[in-house]
Amino acid sequence: MSLQQKYNDINWLTGQFRDSRREASYRDSIKLRVRHDSRLALMLVSLIFAMFAVTDYNLLGHSTDFFTLISMRAVVVSSCVVLALILGRVGNFSRKPLLHALPLWVLAAGIISIVPLRPESLYTQITAVVVAIMAFYLLIPSLLTIASWASGFLSVGFIVASVAYAEVSVPTATRLVLLLIMANIVGYCALLRLEILQRKQFSLLNEERDQNLALQREVEHRKSLEAQLRRLAERDTLTELDTRSHFIKRAEALLERALRENTAFCLLMIDVDHFKQINDTWGHTRGDEVLKQVAKTIRQSLRRVDVVGRFGGEEFIVAMPNTHHKEAVKLAQRLTANVNAIELPSPLNQVSVSITVGIAMKSNERSLDLLIQRADEMLYKGKRNGRNRVELAR
Numbered sequence: 001m002s003l004q005q006k007y008n009d010i011n012w013l014t015g016q017f018r019d020s021r022r023e024a025s026y027r028d029s030i031k032l033r034v035r036h037d038s039r040l041a042l043m044l045v046s047l048i049f050a051m052f053a054v055t056d057y058n059l060l061g062h063s064t065d066f067f068t069l070i071s072m073r074a075v076v077v078s079s080c081v082v083l084a085l086i087l088g089r090v091g092n093f094s095r096k097p098l099l100h101a102l103p104l105w106v107l108a109a110g111i112i113s114i115v116p117l118r119p120e121s122l123y124t125q126i127t128a129v130v131v132a133i134m135a136f137y138l139l140i141p142s143l144l145t146i147a148s149w150a151s152g153f154l155s156v157g158f159i160v161a162s163v164a165y166a167e168v169s170v171p172t173a174t175r176l177v178l179l180l181i182m183a184n185i186v187g188y189c190a191l192l193r194l195e196i197l198q199r200k201q202f203s204l205l206n207e208e209r210d211q212n213l214a215l216q217r218e219v220e221h222r223k224s225l226e227a228q229l230r231r232l233a234e235r236d237t238l239t240e241l242d243t244r245s246h247f248i249k250r251a252e253a254l255l256e257r258a259l260r261e262n263t264a265f266c267l268l269m270i271d272v273d274h275f276k277q278i279n280d281t282w283g284h285t286r287g288d289e290v291l292k293q294v295a296k297t298i299r300q301s302l303r304r305v306d307v308v309g310r311f312g313g314e315e316f317i318v319a320m321p322n323t324h325h326k327e328a329v330k331l332a333q334r335l336t337a338n339v340n341a342i343e344l345p346s347p348l349n350q351v352s353v354s355i356t357v358g359i360a361m362k363s364n365e366r367s368l369d370l371l372i373q374r375a376d377e378m379l380y381k382g383k384r385n386g387r388n389r390v391e392l393a394r
């Protein structure tokens with residue numbers, strides 16, 4: 001038996017989950033309904049019990065017996081109504097089983113006590129007892145154990161009272177015992193079946209809810225993986241700038257818009273000077289530190305509208321929408337100055353970092369590939385001309 005099956009296992013005799021935590025959670029789930037239904041059923045049963053006062057009057061008239069009987073009915077009915085009201089407010093089925101049992105015992109005691117008061121109407125009372133047993137099992141929502149104890153008390157009490165006060169013969173008493181045993185068996189089996197079915201339904205609903213939850217968690221996990229993958233595809237892990245492919249996508253959109261709206265557009269290719277030397281002297285890890293600092297300086301030196309990407313290795317690329325070549329040159333010069341001013345932490349503080357920038361503008365080339373090619377040519381022109389400078393394509 002798997003753990004789940006063990007958890008959902010139901011006792012075939014009591015109709016309850018064998019696992020006490022499972023049973024408690026089931027009862028907790030039905031507490032509102034049980035409270036409401038118990039209150040309603042108790043009120044109804046009390047009303048019917050009270051209505052029998054009419055038959056009492058028909059039989060006994062204005063007699064002392066009638067007043068004794070009516071007083072007893074009033075006590076039973078008012079106790080049941082009070083208990084029904086208390087149940088409606090505080091009767092948590094799982095925590096107060098005794099409170100749920102009490103109205104049944106009061107009703108049973110009331111029914112039994114009619115026998116000594118009206119022994120002549122025993123046969124009508126037998127019918128009432130059978131109906132009451134059925135009501136205990138099927139109408140008043142309670143636990144099978146509570147219902148069966150109360151019905152047992154009613155049956156035994158009624159038989160004892162019948163023998164003691166109605167002077168029934170042995171064969172009649174035997175028939176009565178058999179009849180009440182039968183009523184109890186029918187009621188018990190019906191409620192047992194109901195309890196088991198309800199718990200099975202509860203287990204199925206819970207299983208479905210658990211599966212839905214697991215599915216929801218899986219969907220969320222996949223979504224977060226997707227977001228992670230997207231971030232990885234779009235963000236360069238070392239510099240946190242756009243990756244080359246993501247940059248191209250964004251730059252193409254910007255260029256397209258600039259062409260459509262006939263606005264200025266410039267492209268910058270940036271390369272760190274003598275970076276191989278930095279790597280060779282300080283090692284790759286420190287070289288990475290320098291790249292990170294340069295990338296951060298580039299990002300901070302530019303405007304929010306400019307799109308910056310890592311083109312590869314120690315090469316960066318910038319798309320500048322709405323930017324004329326003069327402005328682009330000014331921005332690039334500010335950039336080189338800011339990179340020159342980078343203060344690296346010890347021991348890299350002896351390294352002086354510089355970049356060379358090549359600029360191409362939309363008016364010369366109208367496709368991103370050609371703009372990149374042109375800016376690259378300007379970059380290598382800048383390298384040839386001594387590095388740490390800006391070259392603009394004319």
Ligand SMILES: Nc1nc2c(ncn2[C@@H]2O[C@H](COP(=O)(O)OP(=O)(O)OP(=O)(O)O)[C@@H](O)[C@H]2O)c(=O)[nH]1
Nearest residue numbers: 271272273274275276277279284287288313314383
């Ligand atoms: N630390 C580090 N080094 C890198 C990375 N990508 C590329 N490089 C190194 O960058 C160096 C680029 O060297 P070169 O292309 O010869 O250029 P350079 O030394 O910068 O010389 P110029 O560009 O001519 O000024 C190579 O040594 C690459 O190994 C990286 O992600 N981290």
